[in-house]
Amino acid sequence: MKQIISKISKTTIPSKIIQKSKKEIADKVYKLVEKEIQKYSEVIELEFGGSYAKDTWLSKDADIDIFIKFKKSISEEKLESISKKIGFESLKKYSPYVRYSQHPYVEAKIKNTKINIVP
Numbered sequence: 001m002k003q004i005i006s007k008i009s010k011t012t013i014p015s016k017i018i019q020k021s022k023k024e025i026a027d028k029v030y031k032l033v034e035k036e037i038q039k040y041s042e043v044i045e046l047e048f049g050g051s052y053a054k055d056t057w058l059s060k061d062a063d064i065d066i067f068i069k070f071k072k073s074i075s076e077e078k079l080e081s082i083s084k085k086i087g088f089e090s091l092k093k094y095s096p097y098v099r100y101s102q103h104p105y106v107e108a109k110i111k112n113t114k115i116n117i118v119p
Contacts, residue, residue, distance in 0.1 A: 014059040025110050026052060026064045032090040033066050033117060040082050045069040049118070063114035070119065079119050080104055087117035 014022070026048065037043040050065035051057040068086060070079050080103055087106025088096050094108035094115070105118040 012058050014057065014062070018059060018062075021111065022052065022057070022062050022064070022113060025113050025115070029064065029090070029110070029115050030066060033068070033086060036086045036090045037068065040086070042070050042074045042078065042082060043068055043086075044071055050116075063116060065116045065118055067118050076103075083117065083119035090117060091115060 030046070030048070034046055037046055045068075047053070047067050047069070048065065049067045050063065052062065052064045057063070068083050070082070074082075084098065084104060084106055091106060091108040094110050096106045096108040096117075098104050099107045099116070101118075103119045105116055107117075108115050
């Protein structure tokens with residue numbers, strides 16, 4: 001039983017090296033987005049979300065979600081437009097593209113890590 005648990009742990013729990021790499025990517029992208037949101041008075045906050053923020057991500061399946069929070073008074077059209085501009089400009093070096101959920105969001109990959117910029 002110990003062998004099984006050990007084997008599963010190695011494939012699911014990220015090593016210190018992988019954790020460090022993901023943190024470096026997350027910090028880098030956060031700074032890029034943070035710089036870009038300065039152009040928009042409608043944005044009130046920026047935060048990590050999802051499994052990365054909760055530290056529940058798996059070794060081989062890590063993505064980094066960065067959520068952009070807007071003033072409540074902003075229209076849905078403007079929210080979508082601004083968030084896409086921020087996402088594309090922030091991730092322009094990484095071939096960003098649009099994905100869809102409740103709202104469109106921008107995704108890119110950096111070193112096999114999905115980065116999502118979400119309104």
